[in-house]
Amino acid sequence: MEERTIQVDLCSMRKEKPKPDQLQFGKVFTDHMFIMDYSDPLGWHDARIVPYQPITVDPSAMIFHYGQSVFEGLKAYLSPEGDAQLFRPEKNMQRLNRSNDRLCIPPIDEEFALQAIKELVTLEKDWIPESEGTSLYIRPFVISTEPYIGVAPSRHYKFIVILSPVGAYYAEGINPVKIAVENHYVRTVKGGTGEAKTGGNYAASLKAQEMVANTGYAQVLWLDGFEKKYIEEVGSMNVFFKINGEVVTPALNGSILEGVTRNSVIQLLKHWNIPVVERRVSMEELYQAKKDGLLEEAFGTGTAAVISPIGQLTWNDEHLFINDGKTGAVAKRLYDTLTGIQYGKLEDPFGWIEKVEEVSRVK
Ligand SMILES: Cc1ncc(COP(=O)(O)O)c(C=O)c1O
16 A cells, blocks of 8 residues: 655754855755655555655665666746746656656656655745746656665665755856767667666766767767667757758657657647647758758757757768757747746646645645
């Protein structure tokens, strides 16, 4: 039987909060965290909110050896009325369980996990920064903790949620980035773990990312792992191109992470009657479209940046400049609309916003 109650142990001293202009990504954490254990045959149990603290795990815990872990990333935003709100959090919970399934981790009750997140955010509400573009980043994750170094699915896990106040992604306004197409390394392959949000995918991406960062590129664009021909995604974002009036994004194929922002962008474009298709897109096609003057826009999508316009794509020795290195009209409209909805400044016709206070507290 799944545990349904959350014990709360409050910290005795609150930490000092960072100044609004000193907020960075992922360096400061709030006063409390959520934690819940899994063991065979008990299932998930002992759900609790406790003061933020180091956890103790055995050096033989399986996470350290075989990387059986998954995570999620979403944000809590403050509306003009002062409400804490989440953007499509159920999508993150669904993806968490898809990742769990791929990594042989037992599923977590999605409603209960969301309720736990809401309770934690409610408790930490005064950590949600107020200035424009800032938010409280929510990082739920699962690690395998069984003390055993045999290669097998762990029989013990911890599900933990930590919170971190983050600054505006675009401190100086939305700005196009330079992206390098990666021809050597691949992030994952079809049949691998690409569609799961698991640490190994990110470990595998570091080398290429480090190499391009040294030459002034923001991120890499990953190609498919078999032919290195078809576009998959950009760093930690999904990617869209506007070619001759139509918006194209790589179809989900098992190696691409299905972004919540990607899904929302597709819905918005359809709502606006802007043609949008999910299909395979090769680098050659993109290069040809650029040569023919048909490549109008390119942008990445993800929780961190929301929309990240791409001003330059470098492929082999070719530099493709897109929309004169400026933010395109579709990218701008998507950015304004999504952030408007997330921060409660625009109407939410899709029912994407979930207010945190709507949670009925379980005790
Ligand atoms: C590899 C990868 N692709 C795409 C995304 C975008 O997903 P989302 O829009 O859910 O943030 C992310 C970020 O979570 C990511 O890590």
